[in-house]
Amino acid sequence: MINICSEPLVKATVQTMGKWFLNSGKLEHDQMSLLVEACKLALITRWEGTHHIYFWKYQISEALLSLVVENFRSLSLDYHLSLEEEISVAEKVLNANFLPSLRSYVWDIIGFLAAHCEEDFDSICLGDELRLNFLVTCACLTFSRSVQKGYQICQNDIMSASQSESASRAVLMMIYSPSKYISTRARATLSFILGEDGEQNLNSLVNFLSYIPSSGGYVLPNVLQTTVCLVGLACYSSITQYAGFVLRNKGFEILLSFCSWYQRNRGNIGESSFAPYPQSTSEKRICCWVCPEDWDNKDAFLLYALLALAELVNHSFSEQNHAQEFSIKRENVKDRLCTTLQEIRDGTYGSGPRWYAAHILSYLGYYGFQDKLGKRLIGAYEDEECSDMRLLFASGNSVSVNKIILAVRCPTLLPPEEGARSGSMISSEKPQRTVQEIRM
16 A cells, blocks of 8 residues: 555655644644644654655655754754754754654654665765754654663653654664765764763663673563663774774673573563554554564564674674674573574564674574474485485595585586596495596
C-alpha cells in the first residue's frame, strides 16, 4: 500500500504536520489530535522504500522543526553560525519545552529517515541543510542531557522517558546512517557537546553497566537508564577519542559480561521501549505491520550492547591501536567472546543481534552462520572417495580434491599440462580408481 500511493500519502502527512496555528498561545485539542495521528503515520519511515524520497521532497525537516520550535520561522539559522552558537540556540529551544508530547515522535521520525538515507544523500541539494543540522543538534543535545541525568532519569514520567529514549535511538541511527553527511554531522556534534565532560559521562555509563551483571539480579534495575547507557556506549565508542577510554576502563569486558547476563535472564526482561508505538495487534496491522520482529524490541538491549562491542573490536584491531588490541586478544577474553557470540549467532534472537554477532566473529576468523548441513559438508570434504587428485604441500600436509570441482571453483590450482604429466599417479585401494599427486 505504501508503494502504491506513497507520494500523496506522504505529502498529506507532511503538510498536516506543518500546517497548524496557535490560539491564544495554545494548540486547540482537535489540532493536537490531528498532529498526533500525522506523526504516527509518519512512523512509516521505519520501513525502507521509495516513500523516504517524498518525505525529503516535501520538506519534512521544516515540518519537524515547526513541532520543536515555537515560531520557528523567526529562528535565525544561517551558515555563519558556529557549532557552539548553534548549540546555544538549541539549548534555549529545548528549555522552552514546546509541544513536549510530540517530541518523541520528532526524534524517531528523523532517526528513521537518517537510517534509510542513501550514502550520497545531500541535504544541501534539497535545501534542508540548516534545518536538518539544527534537528541533529537538538537530538544530540537531548541525548547528552539524558546521559548526564544518570540515576535521575525517571521512567515513571512517561513523556520525559519516551523523549530520552527516542532521542537516544535517533542519535544512534544518525551515527550509523548510510549517509556520510548525516553520520559525520552527528559524530562531530555529539563529540563537541561532550567536550571536557565526555570521559566523566562515559565513566558513569561503564560503572552503571558493570553493576547489572555483578549484582546477581534477574531483572534490569532501570529499563530506561539501561537503554540510554547501552546506546551511549555504542555512540561514544564510534568516536575514536572515546573508544580508547572505554577499552582502558574495561568497557569491553563489562559489555561482554552484560551480554552473558542477558542470555541467562532474557526471559525476565521486558520490552525496552517507552515510545508511544502501537501495542495491540489491530493497531499494528493498521500501521502496515508485517513482521513481528519489527515491533518486538525485546532484544534491543542485546543489539545495543553488540553495537558497542563491534565498535570496540574494530577500534582495537585497527593498526593504530595495538595497545588496546592486547586486552581483547588475551586468550581468556577471546574465548569468552567467541563462545558468547556464537551462542547469540546460532540462537533464537532477533536478526539484528544475530547479524552483529556474526559481524564481530568475522574479526576473529569465524565467518557466516552455522548451517544444519555443515557437518555433512565437512564429512564430504574429508571423504576421499570422490577425489582424484592429491595436492602435496612443502610443509608435508596434503589435501584431496576433485579435478572437476577444482576446475570450476579455482582453476589456477590445476597444474599445467606438462606439470600434470610429471605428477605421479598412484592407484587407490579401490579398483579402477587412480589418484594423481601434484607437489605444490
